[in-house]
Amino acid sequence: MRRRQFIKGSALAAGSFLAMPAILRAQTAVEFSFFFPVAVGGPITKLIDKFAQDFEAENAGIKVKPIYAGTYQETIVKALTAHKAGTPPATSVLLSTDMFTMIDEGAVVAIDEFVKTDDDKKWLASFFPAFMLNSQTGGKTWGIPFQRSTVVLYWNKELFKEAGLDPEKAPSNWNEQIEFAQKLTKRDASGNVTQWGLQVPSSGFPYWLFQGFSTQAGAILANQEGNKTNYDAPEVIEALQYWVDLSQKHKVHPTGVVEWGTTPRAFFDRKCAMMWTTTGNLTNVRNNAKFPFGVAMLPAGKRRGSPTGGGNFYISSKVPREQQEAAFKFARWITSSERAAQWCVDTGYVAVRPDSFDTPVLKSYTDGFPQALVARDQLPHAVAELSTYDNQRVTKALNDGLQAALTGTKQPAQALKDAQAEADRLLKPYQRG
Amino acid sequence: MGDQRIRGWINAWLLLLPAMALLALFTHWPAFATIIDSFFSTPRARRPSVFVGPDNYQQMLADPIFWQALTNNFWFAIGTIPASIALALLMAVWVNDRFPGRTFVRMAFFTPTVLPMIAVANIWLFFYTPELGLLEQIRSALGGRAHNWLGSRDTALAAVTIVAVWKEAGFFMIFYLAALQAIPPNLAEAASLEGASRWYFFRRVQLPLLMPTTLFVLVNAVINAFRMVDHIFVLTRGGPDNATTLLLFHIYTVGFGFWDTGYAAALTVVLLLALAALALIQYGVLERRIHYR
Numbered sequence: 001m002r003r004r005q006f007i008k009g010s011a012l013a014a015g016s017f018l019a020m021p022a023i024l025r026a027q028t029a030v031e032f033s034f035f036f037p038v039a040v041g042g043p044i045t046k047l048i049d050k051f052a053q054d055f056e057a058e059n060a061g062i063k064v065k066p067i068y069a070g071t072y073q074e075t076i077v078k079a080l081t082a083h084k085a086g087t088p089p090a091t092s093v094l095l096s097t098d099m100f101t102m103i104d105e106g107a108v109v110a111i112d113e114f115v116k117t118d119d120d121k122k123w124l125a126s127f128f129p130a131f132m133l134n135s136q137t138g139g140k141t142w143g144i145p146f147q148r149s150t151v152v153l154y155w156n157k158e159l160f161k162e163a164g165l166d167p168e169k170a171p172s173n174w175n176e177q178i179e180f181a182q183k184l185t186k187r188d189a190s191g192n193v194t195q196w197g198l199q200v201p202s203s204g205f206p207y208w209l210f211q212g213f214s215t216q217a218g219a220i221l222a223n224q225e226g227n228k229t230n231y232d233a234p235e236v237i238e239a240l241q242y243w244v245d246l247s248q249k250h251k252v253h254p255t256g257v258v259e260w261g262t263t264p265r266a267f268f269d270r271k272c273a274m275m276w277t278t279t280g281n282l283t284n285v286r287n288n289a290k291f292p293f294g295v296a297m298l299p300a301g302k303r304r305g306s307p308t309g310g311g312n313f314y315i316s317s318k319v320p321r322e323q324q325e326a327a328f329k330f331a332r333w334i335t336s337s338e339r340a341a342q343w344c345v346d347t348g349y350v351a352v353r354p355d356s357f358d359t360p361v362l363k364s365y366t367d368g369f370p371q372a373l374v375a376r377d378q379l380p381h382a383v384a385e386l387s388t389y390d391n392q393r394v395t396k397a398l399n400d401g402l403q404a405a406l407t408g409t410k411q412p413a414q415a416l417k418d419a420q421a422e423a424d425r426l427l428k429p430y431q432r433g
Numbered sequence: 434m435g436d437q438r439i440r441g442w443i444n445a446w447l448l449l450l451p452a453m454a455l456l457a458l459f460t461h462w463p464a465f466a467t468i469i470d471s472f473f474s475t476p477r478a479r480r481p482s483v484f485v486g487p488d489n490y491q492q493m494l495a496d497p498i499f500w501q502a503l504t505n506n507f508w509f510a511i512g513t514i515p516a517s518i519a520l521a522l523l524m525a526v527w528v529n530d531r532f533p534g535r536t537f538v539r540m541a542f543f544t545p546t547v548l549p550m551i552a553v554a555n556i557w558l559f560f561y562t563p564e565l566g567l568l569e570q571i572r573s574a575l576g577g578r579a580h581n582w583l584g585s586r587d588t589a590l591a592a593v594t595i596v597a598v599w600k601e602a603g604f605f606m607i608f609y610l611a612a613l614q615a616i617p618p619n620l621a622e623a624a625s626l627e628g629a630s631r632w633y634f635f636r637r638v639q640l641p642l643l644m645p646t647t648l649f650v651l652v653n654a655v656i657n658a659f660r661m662v663d664h665i666f667v668l669t670r671g672g673p674d675n676a677t678t679l680l681l682f683h684i685y686t687v688g689f690g691f692w693d694t695g696y697a698a699a700l701t702v703v704l705l706l707a708l709a710a711l712a713l714i715q716y717g718v719l720e721r722r723i724h725y726r
Contacts, residue, residue, distance in 0.1 A: 077689045101692065104477055192579045193564070203584070204670040254563055256584030257673040261555075262562045271564040392690040403674040407586045 031063035032090035032323040034330070037075040037311065038068060039147075040280045040347060047346050055333055062326045072311065076101075079316075083107045088316040091327035096134035096312045097387035097395075099142050100226045104389055108314045110140040114328040123332055126353045128376075130308050133384035137226055143312030144331045145352040147343070149280045150375050150382055151212050151306045153299065157292040159184060159195070159273040170296030171274075174216070174242060177299045181252035184273035197252035199272035200243065201260035206402040207386050207395055208307055209276055212298045213239035215305025215383050221398075226388040227430040231398055231420035232413070239301070240412040244405055256407050264288070278309065279375040283348040286369070295371040297378040304381035310349065350375040388423075389430040397422035464705060470698035482695070489699035499700065501675045502683040505590055509679055510658035512594035513601065518650055520598065521605030522643075526635065528606075529613045539610075546604040554667035557596050558583075561668070583669055586676045593677050596664050601657060605650045612646040613639065644723040648715065655711050659704060680704055 034052075038044045045068050052064040069075040072095050082088040083105065094102070102108040115124050124141065131145035157167035163183040171177040181197025188194050200209050207221075214221055219235035222228065230236060246253035260277075267275045268288050276298065285293060298306050313331040315324050333339070337355045341362035344351035356362055357376060366372050388394045401419035404410040410418070471489055476482035493499050528539045545553065560567045561582040568582060582592045616639060624634045662682040665671060671678035671686065678686075684704065688697030 073690070080692065104479075105692070106477075106479070188573075190576060192573065196564075203672055254581060254584070256581040258581075258584060259558065259562065261558060262565075265559070265562070266565060269565050390691065392686075393693075396686075396690075399672070400674045403672050407584070407673045409586060409674060 029061040029063060030322045030326040031065065032319070032326050032330075033065040033067055034327065035067050035069040035075050035079050035089045035092035037070060037072045037093060039072055039311070040283075040349070044347065047343070051334055051339070052330075055330055058333075059329065062329065064326075064330055080105060080107060083316065083318060086318060088318050090319045090323040091313055091315050091331060093146055093311045094314055096131075096143055096145070096148070096308070096310060097385050097391055098314075099134065099137065099312075100387060100389045101391050102314055103137075103142060107317055108142055109317045109324065110142055111144060111315065111328070112140055114315075114325065115141075120332070123335075126337070126355060127335075128352060128354060128379050130379045130382040130384075131352055133224075134308060134387055135312055137224060143314055144335060146311055146313050146331070146335060147347065147349045148308055148310035148312075148352055149278045149349055150308050150378060151209060151276055151298060152279055152374055152378065153274060153276055153296045154267060154281075154285055155274045155294045155296065156267065156270065156289075157294055159270060159291075163273070167292070168294070170294055171299045173300045177274075178246070178250050178252065181246070181274065182250060185252045193251075193254075195270060196254055196266075196272040198246060198274045198276075199254060199258055199263050199266060200246075200276045201263045202257045202403060202406050203259045203261075205260070205395075205399065206257075206406070207398045208309060210239070210243065210398075210402055211307035211383070211386060212276060212305060213243050213301070215307065215381075216298065216301030216303060217242070218302040220383060221386045222384075222388050222394075224384075226391075227427050229386075229388060229394060229398075229420060229423040229427070231401070231423055232416045235302075237413050237416055240402065240405055240416060242301075244412055247406075248408070257403055279350055280310075280348055282372060286371075293371075295374045297374060297381070304378070306378055306382050307385045308379075308382050309385050344372075348372075350379070388427060390426050394423045394426050397426070467698045467701050467705070470695060471702045473695055475693050475695040485695070489696050492696055493699055493703070498675050498678060498683060502678045502680045505676070505678055506659065506680045508590060509594055509597070510655070512591070513597045513658050513661075514651070514654045517598045517601040517605060517654055518647070520602040521650065522609055524602065524606045525609030525613055526639075529610060542606055543603045545600050545602075546607075550600065550661070550663035551667055553600065554596065554664035557664070558668055561592055584673060586673055589669055589673060589676045593664060593668055596668070597657075597661050600661070600664075601654065605654070608646050608650055609643065612643050616642050648719055648723055651719070652712065652715055655715070656708065659708060 036044075036048055045066075048066045048068075052066045055064055056062065067089065069078045069092070075092060076094050076098055079088060079092045079094065088107065111124070115121055127135075127145050130150075131148050132141070135141055135143035135145060153170055155170050160167040160180075163180075165180060165183060171180045177198065184195065184197035185193060186195040200212075202209065211221060214236050217235040217239035219230060219233050219239065221230060221236070243253075247255045254272075263272070263275050263277060264281055264284055266272045267285070268290070270291075279295075282295070297304055313327075313335075315327050315331070319327075334343075335352060337353060338359050338361065340351045340353055341356040341359040343349060344356065345361060345365045351357060351362060354376075357366070357373075386395060386398070397419045398416075401410070401415035404418075405412045405415040472484060472486060473482045474480075474485045474488070524542050528535055528542065559565075563569055563579060563581045563584070566582075569579065572579070580588065582588050620638055621634065624638060629637075659679075659681060662679050662685070665677055665679060665682050669677040671682055680700070681704065684697055684700045687693050687700060
């Protein structure tokens, strides 16, 4: 056995030696590297490697080197550090909200430069408009939507039934949300809550969940140019007041900051009957909830609303033209209708184009699991995830304000006024011309 | 004779060279470069870095999060240093005695040190979770009001401090244990002949002989009080509203979240100075009072 392997190995070595001229020819082939993060469960690395192999098989002369780079935060740290050192990967998948940061650092080129044929233009127009909001600014496209998500409401049908509610009907507006949550909140003899009506996480990046409330109240948190925020608009204050009231006035929502990571666990353990979280948790909930559950659009205030989230492809400005072209070709290939559908089925991300939902692979998936369609149906109501220049700092101003209000240190109006003042100060340099 | 001396000299320098080169390359040069960078603005694509003098330091004075981080770090240090050292000493004295299952207890005490911080922080996250966490389950068995430990401003810092003490104490215990075992047994025999109580023996014999170890442990504990931030990333990400933001966490956020490298350099210089000052005090003042054999 061993000997045979040895012989086989030698034969391969000899074969590759004989194939030298072919390899020399292939050296004119383009090779590019590609940074990607892993932010959800599942065999993401394997899936990406498979995509890369298939792409290489279909495109002789291009070699893709996918490199797993950690979380989103670690990936942008690595990509930008490599950019500053002069050796960035040709393409990376980074948060769509990193767009202004990447532009500001001069680290990316506009996608439009590579869109030449009518076919290319058709492809660029094929994405959900909601996902393009975070991918375009100043009349140019900077990111290609890839692994995108949005916030939805999950509810426990068993607990709904116990509380005398229709288990097939989620709250459709703000008043119903409070009313349902009141029926779903249970207390023990000493007054401690054993089951919350609703849980909306507020640790780490509370602004994202808050954008659900603020959009429903009719506000848009930042302009499309990314240099002005509206943190203290009356609608935004109203939205934060509603969130604070859920716990402080109506007492149907845990007090203080609610941890993002443990919220699904609380839902599985019947400690909360409804939760807001990402569509990216769909597969997780499907595998771990020991009860029938529903997925719904977020309840409406003045309107329905939810932010989008997730990652886009960016193309680096500091690599040779042929690498950029190859990277573009790869990103275009991987976001074709069928592959976007496959990616959606494998990971739980929302397929980035409407026509993916007509493909056989996604159709058969959603036929058996209609909950997966809610994200798509909500997209017409979705807005851009909060993103500005100096993004993380401007966002942190809001995060701090939100947490201050939720922990009761500041009144909502005051918290948002402070956040807006800080954002104004930070964005001033970007407001001239 | 002289020849030989020079050769020995060259030998010594050659032996020191690799370590010195590494130290210079990865410690001294970055520290020096950080000091220089702290006087320059952050380079951006359209605005190259320029000399700004003390601007970054002035920004620091006006940065409320910096002050908050400094205050938090002060309380974090006060919370972790004495508690972890005292706990380490207590555990070491206990497992230094002979009793059945001693190896098991030693191992149990040392386990937190071996586990990666990110992993244990994820476990602690569930301990602290309202309603379903371990802490809340104990509380509900005993009665009393429910509490969101990591989610409210008054308890979040204490909660992350406890994780740090738990993580550190076992590590320091090992040093104390080694030092206790190096104390000659005839001292204990002499003390028991004289009829000294256990407490007296500990206070007058063991504790003074442990002082060099205590200094070493203290230096490490102080450094760790400024260095341990891994668990913050998992438990609170600095929240709620910066209640658990420590200095190093703030530096990371400014440097790799905001990409404001100039300001991050200035913050780093402050951290370096603080650590240098503390080290000077520890070695300069305390060392003179310590009895070395």
